[in-house]
Amino acid sequence: MGVSGETGSGRCPPLDTLGAVIDLRILRNQPELARQAQRRRGESPELVDEILAQDEARRTTIAHFEKLRAEQKAMGKEVATAHGDDKAQLLATTRELSTQVKEAEVAQIRAEQALAAAMTRLPNLAAPEAPAGGEDDYVVLEHVGEPRDFAAEGFDPLDHVELGKRLGAIDIERGAKVSGARFYYLTGVGADLELALVNMAMDQARGAGFTTMIAPSLVRPRAMEGTGFLGQAAGDVYHLPADDYYLVGTSEVALAAYHSDEILDADSLPRRYVAFSPCYRREAGSYGKDTRGIWRVHWFDKVEMFTYTTLEDSYAEHERMLSWEKEWLDSLELAYRVIDTAAGDLGLSAARKFDCEAWIPTRGGYGELTSTSNCTEFQTRRLNIRGRFADGVKPLATLNGTLVAIPRTIVAILETHQMADGSVRVPEALQPYLQGRTSLDPIR
Numbered sequence: 001m002g003v004s005g006e007t008g009s010g011r012c013p014p015l016d017t018l019g020a021v022i023d024l025r026i027l028r029n030q031p032e033l034a035r036q037a038q039r040r041r042g043e044s045p046e047l048v049d050e051i052l053a054q055d056e057a058r059r060t061t062i063a064h065f066e067k068l069r070a071e072q073k074a075m076g077k078e079v080a081t082a083h084g085d086d087k088a089q090l091l092a093t094t095r096e097l098s099t100q101v102k103e104a105e106v107a108q109i110r111a112e113q114a115l116a117a118a119m120t121r122l123p124n125l126a127a128p129e130a131p132a133g134g135e136d137d138y139v140v141l142e143h144v145g146e147p148r149d150f151a152a153e154g155f156d157p158l159d160h161v162e163l164g165k166r167l168g169a170i171d172i173e174r175g176a177k178v179s180g181a182r183f184y185y186l187t188g189v190g191a192d193l194e195l196a197l198v199n200m201a202m203d204q205a206r207g208a209g210f211t212t213m214i215a216p217s218l219v220r221p222r223a224m225e226g227t228g229f230l231g232q233a234a235g236d237v238y239h240l241p242a243d244d245y246y247l248v249g250t251s252e253v254a255l256a257a258y259h260s261d262e263i264l265d266a267d268s269l270p271r272r273y274v275a276f277s278p279c280y281r282r283e284a285g286s287y288g289k290d291t292r293g294i295w296r297v298h299w300f301d302k303v304e305m306f307t308y309t310t311l312e313d314s315y316a317e318h319e320r321m322l323s324w325e326k327e328w329l330d331s332l333e334l335a336y337r338v339i340d341t342a343a344g345d346l347g348l349s350a351a352r353k354f355d356c357e358a359w360i361p362t363r364g365g366y367g368e369l370t371s372t373s374n375c376t377e378f379q380t381r382r383l384n385i386r387g388r389f390a391d392g393v394k395p396l397a398t399l400n401g402t403l404v405a406i407p408r409t410i411v412a413i414l415e416t417h418q419m420a421d422g423s424v425r426v427p428e429a430l431q432p433y434l435q436g437r438t439s440l441d442p443i444r
Contacts, residue, residue, distance in 0.1 A: 021119045021381055027051060037125040040132040040343035051118045058111040065104040072097050123231070124378040126343035127352040137342035138355075144326065145335035147359040148416060155420040159362040160411040161293040164190060166422045168443040169414075170294060182283065182297045184407075189440045193413070194301065194406050196433035198276055201303040201328065201404045205274035208324055210305060213275040215254035218245045223257035226383040228349030228375075238280050251277035252400040255306035260383040263393060270309035270317060274403065277302065294407040295367065305372075305401040310387065314374050314397035321372040321401035322354045328403055329369065331429040334412055335359040337366055349375045358412040369408050372401030414440075 027034050027048060035045035075094050082090050131139045150157045164170025169190030175183040186194055202212055224230045224246045229237060238247040248254060255273050264271065279302050294300075305324065309317050322338065329336050341353040350373035357366035377395040380386065387396045417425040424440040431438055 021378060022122055022125060023377065023381075024055060026125070028055070034122075034125055036128075037343070038122075040126050040130065041123060041346065042134060042344040043123065047118070047122055051115065051122060054111070054115040054118050058108070058115045061104065061108040061111040065101070065108045068097065068101045068104050072101050120231070123346070123348045124228075124351045124376060126346060127374070129340070130346065130352045131340055131342040132344075133342040134344035135342065137344070138339040139342075141338045141340055141354070143335075143337045144330070145333075145359075147335045148361065150361060153420070157361040157415060157418060158422070159293065160414045163414045163418055163422070163424065164293075166442040167414075167424065167440050169193065169440070170410075172293065179298075182291070183299060184294050184297065186410075188443070189434075190410065192434060193410055193440070196430055197404050197406060197409055198301070198303055200331075200430060200433045202274065202276070204324070204328060204331070205303070205305060205403060208272075210272040210274035213251075213255065213273050215251040215258075215275040215277045217248050217251075217254075217277050217280070219248055219253055219257065220244070221246065222260070222383075223253050224248075226260065227253045227256045227379050228347060228382070229253060231348040233347060236282050238282060247280035248277065249279050249281045250302065250400070250402070251275040251279070251304045252306060255304065255400070256379045256398055257383055259308065259385050261385075263386045263388050264308065264396065266310075266387050266389045269387060269396070270307050270313065273306045275304050275306070277304070279405075293411065295411055297407055300408075301406045303403045305403055307399045308380075308385070308396050309399070311376060311395075311397045314376060314399060317399050318352065318354070318372060318374040321399055322356075325356050325370040325372060325401055325403065329356055329358065331427065332409070332413060333427045333429075334369075334416055336369065341371075347373065349373070349378045351376045351378070358408075359416070360412060361415045367408065367412075369405065369412060370402045372399065374399050 022034070031048055031052060034048045038045045038048060072094070075090060075097060078090055131137050158166075161170070161172065164172075167190070168188040169186065171185040171187050175185050206212055218240075221230070221244060224237065229246075229249065233249075237249060239245075240247070246253075254277070255275055258273070259271075278299060280299050283296055283298060305321060307317050307321070326336075326338070336356050336358045339355045339357060341355055346353055353371055353373040355368045356370040358369045359365075360367045375398045377397055379398045380395045385396055385398075386393050413427070413430075414424050417427065419425060419439075422442045426434055426438055426440060
């Protein structure tokens with residue numbers, strides 16, 4: 001795999017340093033760290049030992065191949081100076097050695113393929129700080145704001161489906177007629193609300209130093225594989241086999257692949273991008289769950305933050321991403337909590353993930369609105385993205401953070417800020433993006 005972009009051309013570094021999904025030196029030198037990370041995810045620690053065995057087999061085949069090649073080269077020099085019967089005997093031995101060299105090369109290639117296959121099954125090493133366990137083992141880090149007490153105000157809240165009808169903002173029936181279940185139209189003030197949220201989110205991210213992007217929603221297999229979405233999440237991905245394209249479930253995919261096969265100068269880091277794109281998810285395995293309304297759908301629009309930085313700074317950047325997401329939710333005047341996602345609920349590429357969950361009145365609980373993940377070097381090793389530093393060239397770290405997923409944010413705004421007369425109060429920060437409107441009113 002060649003290096004292009006800002007670097008010119010050159011050979012990709014060996015598996016020991018770059019091609020492995022996880023740095024093999026960590027597995028060799030700290031195997032128990034990797035085993036513990038697997039246990040926290042609820043995955044098999046034996047995979048680490050399988051990888052180490054494959055690594056040892058690969059190194060053995062490399063040593064054998066190089067030994068035979070050295071003998072072949074030495075014998076070639078002898079043949080050049082030999083005469084008569086000696087030369088004939090040497091040529092016969094050379095032919096036999098040549099066969100052995102070819103067989104050793106094949107064995108080396110097969111060993112490398114076996115190691116690579118085992119490595120692709122290994123998720124990113126969950127951070128020691130990530131709670132152990134599965135979906136329900138998250139840790140609540142903080143609560144921000146108080147859920148609204150509708151009983152004290154003397155009325156029962158309507159859900160977003162009913163509010164959307166009264167406002168002329170959401171048309172689920174026609175969405176299903178045209179595209180099937182879990183599709184919808186945003187109409188009138190619903191469409192205005194989406195555009196307002198997108199523009200407001202882009203303004204906030206731009207103010208924080210992000211470069212605004214419009215990213216492709218169709219990508220090639222390498223982008224999906226490189227970001228880790230063809231592993232455990234493959235069943236949730238739409239694939240167009242006639243063209244071998246994938247529909248992305250997040251613009252993280254296109255942003256991560258943006259600098260694939262490039263070396264970025266250290267002085268240019270961190271590189272922060274924020275992208276708008278439609279997103280597509282099959283929602284495999286979620287049938288019967290959150291089917292009412294637009295909370296869990298097959299298509300939605302999203303604004304996503306993405307950072308390239310050093311591994312050392314990635315942990316502080318993760319906290320910064322979380323702070324930007326909290327700033328966003330504060331500006332929408334929503335009550336929410338921040339959770340530290342358990343290791344078993346992390347995606348393949350994430351080492352640690354924070355979710356911000358807003359209080360949704362008619363659900364009687366919290367629901368995820370934003371999230372941010374530190375993927376450390378997992379994606380850059382797959383996509384061959386490195387930085388040039390004073391001490392050499394090495395993989396970078398990537399982080400992603402959802403600033404606004406449109407449907408769920410609309411749900412939270414409508415339900416949280418509804419009034420007894422069926423109107424919805426517009427948060428002050430959002431009003432300039434809605435032509436100065438202070439409320440969304442029922443259609444007459």
